[in-house]
Amino acid sequence: MNIVVCVKYVPDAQGDRTFNEDNTTDRANVDGLLSELDEYAVEAALKIVEAGEGEVTVVTVGPEQAADALKKALQMGADKAVHVSDEAIHGSDAVATSLVLAEAVKKIGSPDLVLTGLSSTDGTMSVVPAMLAERLGLPQVTQVSTLEVADGTVKGRRDGDAVSESLEASLPALVSVTDQINEPRYPSFKGIMAAKKKPVETWSLADLGVDAGQVGLDAAWTKVESFAQRPPREQGEIVTDEGDGGTKLAEFLAAQKFV
């Protein structure tokens, strides 16, 4: 079983996330990390391979620092990594990112499974997996909270608001997993040491046969015209409960016409 896991390098949500002058996300001057939701995809891949056999390749499309995200995934136990990095990719939108990722997956080989996270923690669009399925012509088994792979079939449960759907597809398939699916492992000391010797390949757009004119800020099909920091919410009245906290709350609700 060969599995490719797509992992994204994102600015740390605990830090101050901001934008560059060209309206793109600042990824250089902030602390970044492996998008936490992609850890669940890495864990899911490792579990499948550990229960049988095969190889887990992690791939990222991102700037130089994105190597950190790959490193973390290798420390968790992935076998090898591919880093697609090219100045021309800067400012790509989801459509272009999915193009580059799809070409990278093709070059890695024909995996049985392509695994992704539920959404990135920066763009949070939850669209790249569907785009990859469309581009690669793979069945789309997305947003599942359970995953079973056996006899050339993949099954998973997709929980919606009103219904849970049982999904079924034959391999190869594209699967995105939610944060309900497992408990991602922490890299062990052994894992951290082993990761140092694992192969990491770096590919440019030329290596993928993607024309630089198809990606990046200028080629993006969406354009961020402006950004503005939301004024911080002004703190309202805080009362300490001295036996009448609930009454005061109700008075506030009445004053605001909620009651």
Next chain:
Amino acid sequence: MAEVLVLVDHADGQVKKTTAELLTIARSLGTPSAVFIGGNVEAARPRLAQFGAEKVYVIDNDDVENYLVAPLAEALHAVVQQASPAAVLLPSTTHNKEAAARLAIKTESGLITDAVAVEAGDAGVSTTQSVFAGSYTVKATVTKGTPIITVKPNVVPPSASQAGATVVPVDVQVSDAAKGAKIAGREEKQKSGRPELTEAAIVVSGGRGTGGDFSPVETFADTLGAAVGASRAAVDAGWYPHSNQVGQTGKQVSPQLYVAAGISGAIQHRAGMQTSKTIIAINKDEEAPIFELVDFGVVGDLFTVLPQATEAVQKARS
């Protein structure tokens, strides 16, 4: 004026409020046309007409129901080819975002997700998004193809404007390639009888501070006619279903009033509620970061504050 497509969100013909909101937006951009997937269009027509749909494209094809997302994208593609719309608007649900993603590739169009405002602008349709856990707003446009935009609920008040809602059946042949992921079974979830989280005008949420006892939260919610939400800590502990989780990996809500009880206010929780109009928190710890956001806060025990507030609200009503 060019048509603007609105994908109808409905349950067996019962049109959801988000559809009325999107039709209202569509009227400011062009001539609204609804896209209805399913068999019971007659049940939906009056409401679609009421909110200004001139046409209703209808796709009644079981494949769209039986296979995940890909057939829906093909169906939308067929309508886009037929109508050459100025934009496609979809309610921001997980299914719709994924269908929009595939439609963007098929039609070589730019995609914007989770818009909180959509307006006609000089450079075509202009959108506003709330990003980075609500700490920034971004204005964006689509520069290629047909703007495909998914829109969050509750971003405009629906306003009525009668139109014809002429039914236009569209025959869609779903390709074999789109039948890759079969929906082999469906399990209905238990209904709470409360409003839907993303549509509710009021949401009352509980966190780890409930210690697993959500009854004061639920009773207070019911007094206000509110939906009930939960923090991830409460969901992970198994106290409340994941479908009620508010935050980055749960629902993003933007109600008139959000009440957080026993919730500390982590950035990932804020990502799901920060844009609420009015925010109230009840927390034992006066240092809890949730208090930075609130319009009104009570430092106290939710097990005494909420029941007292419930009683006071009930008394004020009677």
